[in-house]
Amino acid sequence: MNLVTVSGPPSSGKTSVILKTIDALKQRGLKIGVVKFDCLYTDDDALYRKAGIPVKKGLSGAMCPDHYFVSNIEEVAQWGIGEGLDLLISESAGLCNRCSPYVKEIKAVCVIDNLSGVNTPKKIGPMLKSADIVVITKGDIVSQAEREVFASKVNLVNPSAIIMHINGLTGQGSFELSTLFHDEKTVIDTLVGRELRFTMPSALCSYCLGETRIGENFQMGNVRKMNLEGGI
Numbered sequence: 001m002n003l004v005t006v007s008g009p010p011s012s013g014k015t016s017v018i019l020k021t022i023d024a025l026k027q028r029g030l031k032i033g034v035v036k037f038d039c040l041y042t043d044d045d046a047l048y049r050k051a052g053i054p055v056k057k058g059l060s061g062a063m064c065p066d067h068y069f070v071s072n073i074e075e076v077a078q079w080g081i082g083e084g085l086d087l088l089i090s091e092s093a094g095l096c097n098r099c100s101p102y103v104k105e106i107k108a109v110c111v112i113d114n115l116s117g118v119n120t121p122k123k124i125g126p127m128l129k130s131a132d133i134v135v136i137t138k139g140d141i142v143s144q145a146e147r148e149v150f151a152s153k154v155n156l157v158n159p160s161a162i163i164m165h166i167n168g169l170t171g172q173g174s175f176e177l178s179t180l181f182h183d184e185k186t187v188i189d190t191l192v193g194r195e196l197r198f199t200m201p202s203a204l205c206s207y208c209l210g211e212t213r214i215g216e217n218f219q220m221g222n223v224r225k226m227n228l229e230g231g232i
Helices: 014-026 044-050 065-082 144-157 174-181
Strands: 002-007 032-038 055-059 087-092 107-113 133-137 162-165
Touching (some): 002 014, 014 032, 014 044, 014 087, 014 133, 014 174, 032 044, 044 055, 055 065, 133 144, 133 174, 144 162, 162 174
Parallel strands (some): 002 107, 107 133
């Protein structure tokens, strides 16, 4: 089974891109499934189910969604293998721009949209910078010049990535993306022992453990203070 990890900021168009790409993959006779990771709520699993796609949903609740991803991805992979899938797509909400739900030697895709702001690529960490493929959406809403400027900003932070423009509504560009998703050379039977491409955000502080009171006396563990005289 192949595994592809797809992440990106909320509402960037990940689910639409995945659905259109799966349509193209099905034409090759492949069996595809999806696992959706989110924080508090998602109904995207209903969209996949409506399209006849095997799907599992995981909500992290109070836990960092990408820590939750790492804690569950092996079990999810085994579910996909048990289902006889040719390809399993993991969709992560990317709610923390510092997070990076990518595994070494596993195809990594970041979806980002033209409407998020020209400086957004600079604000996104490993989720964008360590992706193999960057999909830019909503290009039909902005001008050609704006599309080119945004793509150049993406290229500056991740010059090694393949950059693709895809319309999540019409599916334009999704066939080209589908040709990169399934590779017989990267079939896996387990993720045990594999490594993340980048470390997760460091923690543990008193607020991680349930503290709600504000003030230095209540702050313990991994605490970082601003230098108000000279910046961060």
